[in-house]
Amino acid sequence: MTPARGLLYAASAMLAAVLLAPVLSLAVAAADGSGALWPHLAAYVLPQAIRDTFLLLAGVGILVIGLGTGTAWLVSAFAFPGRRLLDAALLLPLAVPTYVVAYAYLDLMHPLGPVQTGLRTLLGLRSPRDLSLPDLRSLPGCVLLLGFVLYPYVYLPTRALFLMRAGTLLEAARMLGAGPARTFFRVALPLARPAIVLGTGLALMEALNDVGAAEFLGVRTLTVQVYATWVNRSDLPGAAQIALVMLVGVVGLVALERLARGGRGYAGSGHRDRPTARRRLSGWRATLALTLGLTPVLLGFGLPAGYLVWATWQRLLGTGLPETLAAQALNTVFYASIATLVTVAMGLLVAASPHLLGRRSGSALIRAAGLGYAMPGTVLAVGLLAPLALLDNGLASLADAGLGWAPAVGLGTGAALVIAYTLRFLTISVGATEAGLARIPSTLPDAARVLGRGRFGTLLAVQIPLAWPAVLSGALLAFVDMAKELPVTLLLRPLNVETLSTHLYGEAARGTYEDGAASALLIVLTGLIPVALLLRLDRDAAPRQSRSDA
Amino acid sequence: MFRRRKPAPAPATGHDGVSASSPVRLEISGVSRRYGRTPALENVSLSLFPGEILAVLGDSGCGKSTLLRLVAGLETPDAGEIHIDGRRVAGRGGSEPPDTRGVGLMFQDYALFPHLTVLANVRFGLNHLSSRQARAVALERLAEVGLAGREESYPATLSGGEAQRVALARALAPRPRVLLLDEPFSNLDAGTRERVRADTLAVLRQDGISAILVTHDAAEAVEFADRIALMRKGRLIQCDTAEALYRAPVSPFAARALGDVVTVAGIAAGGRLTTPLGTIPLPSSAPDGAVQVCLRPEAIRIVRRGEGVPGQVLRRSFAGASSRIDIEVPGLDAPLRLTAAQDAITGDSVELGLVEGGILVFPESERA
Numbered sequence: 001m002t003p004a005r006g007l008l009y010a011a012s013a014m015l016a017a018v019l020l021a022p023v024l025s026l027a028v029a030a031a032d033g034s035g036a037l038w039p040h041l042a043a044y045v046l047p048q049a050i051r052d053t054f055l056l057l058a059g060v061g062i063l064v065i066g067l068g069t070g071t072a073w074l075v076s077a078f079a080f081p082g083r084r085l086l087d088a089a090l091l092l093p094l095a096v097p098t099y100v101v102a103y104a105y106l107d108l109m110h111p112l113g114p115v116q117t118g119l120r121t122l123l124g125l126r127s128p129r130d131l132s133l134p135d136l137r138s139l140p141g142c143v144l145l146l147g148f149v150l151y152p153y154v155y156l157p158t159r160a161l162f163l164m165r166a167g168t169l170l171e172a173a174r175m176l177g178a179g180p181a182r183t184f185f186r187v188a189l190p191l192a193r194p195a196i197v198l199g200t201g202l203a204l205m206e207a208l209n210d211v212g213a214a215e216f217l218g219v220r221t222l223t224v225q226v227y228a229t230w231v232n233r234s235d236l237p238g239a240a241q242i243a244l245v246m247l248v249g250v251v252g253l254v255a256l257e258r259l260a261r262g263g264r265g266y267a268g269s270g271h272r273d274r275p276t277a278r279r280r281l282s283g284w285r286a287t288l289a290l291t292l293g294l295t296p297v298l299l300g301f302g303l304p305a306g307y308l309v310w311a312t313w314q315r316l317l318g319t320g321l322p323e324t325l326a327a328q329a330l331n332t333v334f335y336a337s338i339a340t341l342v343t344v345a346m347g348l349l350v351a352a353s354p355h356l357l358g359r360r361s362g363s364a365l366i367r368a369a370g371l372g373y374a375m376p377g378t379v380l381a382v383g384l385l386a387p388l389a390l391l392d393n394g395l396a397s398l399a400d401a402g403l404g405w406a407p408a409v410g411l412g413t414g415a416a417l418v419i420a421y422t423l424r425f426l427t428i429s430v431g432a433t434e435a436g437l438a439r440i441p442s443t444l445p446d447a448a449r450v451l452g453r454g455r456f457g458t459l460l461a462v463q464i465p466l467a468w469p470a471v472l473s474g475a476l477l478a479f480v481d482m483a484k485e486l487p488v489t490l491l492l493r494p495l496n497v498e499t500l501s502t503h504l505y506g507e508a509a510r511g512t513y514e515d516g517a518a519s520a521l522l523i524v525l526t527g528l529i530p531v532a533l534l535l536r537l538d539r540d541a542a543p544r545q546s547r548s549d550a
Numbered sequence: 551m552f553r554r555r556k557p558a559p560a561p562a563t564g565h566d567g568v569s570a571s572s573p574v575r576l577e578i579s580g581v582s583r584r585y586g587r588t589p590a591l592e593n594v595s596l597s598l599f600p601g602e603i604l605a606v607l608g609d610s611g612c613g614k615s616t617l618l619r620l621v622a623g624l625e626t627p628d629a630g631e632i633h634i635d636g637r638r639v640a641g642r643g644g645s646e647p648p649d650t651r652g653v654g655l656m657f658q659d660y661a662l663f664p665h666l667t668v669l670a671n672v673r674f675g676l677n678h679l680s681s682r683q684a685r686a687v688a689l690e691r692l693a694e695v696g697l698a699g700r701e702e703s704y705p706a707t708l709s710g711g712e713a714q715r716v717a718l719a720r721a722l723a724p725r726p727r728v729l730l731l732d733e734p735f736s737n738l739d740a741g742t743r744e745r746v747r748a749d750t751l752a753v754l755r756q757d758g759i760s761a762i763l764v765t766h767d768a769a770e771a772v773e774f775a776d777r778i779a780l781m782r783k784g785r786l787i788q789c790d791t792a793e794a795l796y797r798a799p800v801s802p803f804a805a806r807a808l809g810d811v812v813t814v815a816g817i818a819a820g821g822r823l824t825t826p827l828g829t830i831p832l833p834s835s836a837p838d839g840a841v842q843v844c845l846r847p848e849a850i851r852i853v854r855r856g857e858g859v860p861g862q863v864l865r866r867s868f869a870g871a872s873s874r875i876d877i878e879v880p881g882l883d884a885p886l887r888l889t890a891a892q893d894a895i896t897g898d899s900v901e902l903g904l905v906e907g908g909i910l911v912f913p914e915s916e917r918a
Contacts, residue, residue: 442659447647450622450655451675454723455650461674465665 002023004456007358012365015346019368019423022383026247029240029386041238042274045225046245050237053249055139056146056214057204063147064203068154069196073184074293076162080286087159088535093300096154097484099151099212100520102142103504104304106216107311107513114307136393138299142217146197146207148300153206155201161195162188179215181277191259193500201257208250209376211487212501216508222246223487226378230491236385243379250374302486305524311517324498325518332499335414335489336482339421344475347429351437352459369430372423377487384492388416416421416492424488425478432474436467438449473533483526574633575600575760576621576728581640583616583631590616592784593630598728601758603751604789605765605775607807613784614764618730621762622655623648634727639722653725658733660717661918662705668692669701669717675724691719694753711742718750722757729754735770747774768808780807798910802844805910811844812886816911825909826881827859827902833909850888858903861886877902 075087093101107117120126135141173187189196214221220228222242230239281289315321352367354362372380440463448458464471486501495503500519507516576598583591589615596866598604605862606614619625621632623639623646631641634653638645646877652674662671672691676684692698695715705713714734721729734750735743751774771778772792779789792808802813816825818841823832825843827850837882861877864885876885877900886902897915 317886441659441661443657443659444663446624446648447655447657447661447663448674449624450653451652451720452649452677453674454647454649460661466663 002008008456011349012353012357012361015349016365016368018419019371019426021387022380022423023247023371024238025386026244026379026383029187029237030244038241041241045229046242049220049222049225049242050245052139052219054209056142056219056221057207059140059143060205060207061200063143064151065200067147068188068199068203069158069192071151071161071293071296072162072192073188074289074430076159076540077180077184077188077279078281080281080289082290083278086290086297089297089301090155091152091531091534092297092302092528093149094534095524096149096301096304097212097486097523097532097544098146098149098206098210098500099216099486099501099508100308101300101304102145102213102216103508103513103516103520104324106508107137107517108303108307110513114126114350137216137218138496139219140223142194142214142219145213145217146210147295150315151296151300153203154196157195157199158192161192177193185502197257197260200502201253204253205250205374207378208246208253209378210486211378211474211490212505212508216499221325222281222377223376226382227487227490230382235245235384239378239382240385242384244301246376246379250376250379254374263386298547305521308517308521308524311514311536312521315514315517321518322515324503325522328498328500328519329522331497332483332501335417335421335493335499336479338414339418339425339482340475341420342422343426343429343478344471346426347474348464348471349477350426350430351433354464355437355459355463356455366430366434369446370427370493372425375424375426377424377485378491381420381488381491384416384420386418414494414497417489420488420492421482421485424485425481428478428481429471429474431476432470436470436474437463440466440468476533477530480526480530484523559755568615572713573599575602575635577631577633577636578617579631581617581620581627581632582778583613583620583625588594591620591627594781595630595749596779596786596789598760598762600760602777603754603759603761603763603775605763605771605778605838606781607765607768607771607778608781610767610855611783612781614781615732616784617781618655618732618762618764621728622653622730623651624655632782634657634917652724652727654721654724654729655732656717656721656729656731658736660705660713660734660737662708662713662716662720664705667701668703669696670706671705672720672723674720687723688719689725692716694700694722695719695749706733710738711746714738714746715749717823722753722759726770729759731761731763733764733766736765736767750812768803772808779809780804780810797824799844802842802910802912805912810887812847812882812911814843814845814882816841818911823909825904826879828904830904830906830909832911833906834911836911836913840914842912844910844912845904846886849904849906850886851903851905851910852890852900852902855901858901860899860901863898863900 033176047094071090075083075090136145171345173183208221208223210221211223211227215224215227222245226239226242226246229235298424312321346369348525350365353365356362357365375383444462444466445458448462449455453461483499484501486505489499489502490505493499498506500523504516504519506514552746564759565578574597574880576596578594578596581591581594582589584625592729594613594617596617598606604615609615616625618792620627620640622917626645627640632639634651639651653765656882669685671689672688673684676687679687688728689701692723697712697715700708700712700716705716708716714737735747737747747770753759763771763774765774775792777789777791778795780787780795780827782803787803788795789805790798795804796808802811814825814827816823817839817840818824818836821832823830823836823841825845827845859879861879863878864878866876867874869889872889872891875888877886877888879902
């Protein structure tokens with residue numbers, strides 16, 4: 001083994017240890033956690049939290065499947081004026097984090113907010129007491145909000161599958177006399193099952209990860225309880241125990257997803273069939289189709305985003321932008337940028353590891369890199385506490401031993417946040433880089449090897465330069481996710497540091513909504529970047545398709 | 551990992567406990583390779599001498615590309631050994647990585663690096679030289695293949711023939727001890743292919759390169775190579791000069807590889823061979839009994855009436871100075887196709903006879 005190779009192995013082993021640290025530390029916490037807390041949690045906190053979480057996930061699951069497959073079918077099987085626009089617009093809610101949409105709606109639907117005021121004027125009512133709408137701050141309200149923001153996770157893969165595979169199959173079904181409804185339920189739905197399950201799984205992960213929307217709307221989910229137990233009750237072991245319960249839930253969710261896919265993989269890439277011969281709609285049917293399709297866009301994006309623009313504008317006209325906004329934006333960009341750099345570097349190492357270390361250890365490392373993304377942010381943060389404290393102590397004793405100063409990297413410093421961001425979003429960078437590397441014809445690295453370059457040299461001279469666009473797009477996606485991130489930021493940020501998301505959370509928690517609108521708008525604008533990227537990828541794929549058809 | 555290849559040494563210098571007189575450039579001994587349960591190569595042995603060009607001929611899937619990848623070090627053999635200039639590069643005790651073997655490989659798709667200019671592609675394997683030297687060598691190589699002036703182009707802007715020549719220059723630049731060519735002309739259209747092939751051969755001969763060419767095209771193998779290794783289903787069938795392969799193939803399959811044959815059933819008895827086309831002295835030793843006889847076109851002659859076996863002319867087609875004639879002969883499964891002078895045959899029937907040379911006798915048991 002050459003020294004370089006040894007170094008590589010050491011680095012990979014260390015990275016694997018860091019990747020596994022949160023899970024291991026939770027397991028340790030559970031193993032020797034004090035029994036004194038558990039009865040209290042089991043009796044008063046967990047039953048209600050588990051019930052609410054379960055109901056929330058079930059409700060969101062049903063809603064995203066309905067909205068996601070319905071809209072995907074609408075844009076794949078029918079042709080009507082505005083279809084192309086709708087096709088793209090349906091992705092827009094991806095730009096709005098769950099806590100932002102909850103924040104916007106709470107203000108929008110406030111008794112003194114524009115909607116209720118407008119309704120009262122319309123009905124000739126004076127007092128807010130005369131008009132009683134169902135309160136948004138409830139479990140059903142939370143389900144509705146999350147469902148309308150998270151359905152694109154189902155829409156995106158399902159639509160891709162319809163575009164890719166459906167053409168011939170659906171035509172055949174129609175030739176055999178099956179009407180549109182029958183075709184949808186008997187052919188399209190079973191066909192799209194792997195895509196639907198995959199998308200639903202992602203949407204539920206997001207719902208489970210959510211801490212803002214649930215708390216604003218008064219739903220005491222497990223995530224909220226972890227946060228509350230930690231921050232409000234200063235009870236770390238308790239938080240760890242709830243987090244462990246959630247981790248079990250995530251494992252269950254993943255197992256359920258595997259089961260529901262029935263061993264079938266989801267073929268997300270590859271050759272498209274002929275484009276589906278869409279059924280042409282006209283007149284009132286076309287109007288209905290467009291209206292139906294635009295409803296989730298309006299509710300999941302249009303209304304909240306429009307409201308944020310309006311509220312920011314009002315604020316601008318009134319007292320000007322909040323002075324703290326620039327500092328928050330700067331903090332957001334600062335931590336997200338540093339973590340993105342680390343993530344890209346780690347992502348390169350992990351994605352290239354099958355080429356450098358051999359296939360088996362490489363794919364193990366790649367799987368380990370996905371752990372952080374599978375864990376809800378609060379769980380990851382709790383799991384990181386013990387390892388970070390250990391690191392702090394270790395460094396402190398090192399400092400005592402002779403350095404004379406203590407390099408603080410752990411809790412309460414930016415380093416903790418950067419580490420947590422990296423662990424949580426590493427898989428995005430790894431996935432993008434992997435895809436970029438996989439697209440390189442295998443003869444190119446082979447040629448480099450024969451021309452005298454080692455594995456590492458080949459990686460540097462050929463593979464990374466060719467995969468660079470994919471690496472960059474992965475970096476961009478990771479950056480945006482970090483900038484939008486709430487739960488981890490809330491728990492691990494350095495003292496007195498506010499990012500856009502934590503500021504928004506604070507305003508909402510205090511009930512002073514007006515001040516948060518500008519921050520929320522900035523977050524939504526950031527969130528639009530990956531949506532634009534997705535749309536461009538989609539457009540790039542289309543012409544290539546028509547050429548290969550010719 | 552950052553080991554650089556030493557500048558290619560002169561032929562075997564006696565390193566690694568090998569006698570300096572070893573005349574073999576590349577020695578492949580008993581090499582096997584399987585993918586899962588499918589064997590790709592079974593017990594293949596070949597040698598390549600300095601300055602020699604060897605063609606490996608076979609259909610797709612016969613294992614010829616696997617052989618190249620094993621020699622290049624891109625894969626490791628499951629059994630057997632590979633020596634280059636007497637130095638073991640694969641076999642017991644591990645496999646030397648491709649970057650230090652001193653082997654050049656030209657890929658079927660050329661594998662030019664799309665993000666590098668033509669010059670940078672050719673310089674890629676010259677990392678051990680100083681920047682100035684590397685540039686000089688690369689320019690020299692480009693001039694040799696007739697691409698001076700295209701240094702700054704990117705591969706995407708090259709024609710197929712130009713890309714092939716860049717690939718050749720790139721493979722030759724580090725002065726490999728063995729150059730491997732994997733179907734390097736199959737992506738070119740027919741007109742370009744002839745010219746590029748001749749140019750490539752000229753460059754290899756001029757530099758005295760030892761090379762292995764993998765191809766499925768028999769004419770290419772004959773034109774290009776000193777010797778031809780015929781492969782089938784992962785096994786080496788025969789390795790010899792084109793002429794020897796043509797005159798003394800080891801099986802009916804080998805007989806068909808380098809030229810047309812008509813296969814007929816025959817009986818060998820008492821030093822004579824009886825076929826539907828007549829009886830002749832047994833051309834090679836064979837035990838008495840049923841045999842397979844492969845006849846080259848030149849073994850079949852049209853003879854005067856009364857001296858041969860009668861045949862019925864089925865079809866006649868114009869082929870310039872000569873004509874192609876399909877003749878039905880009693881006792882043969884399919885009509886014979888002969889090429890004869892335009893006026894050699896006039897009527898509807900002819901008589902055919904055998905002449906010595908081009909008659910190949912194989913035991914009946916030999917598979918087709």
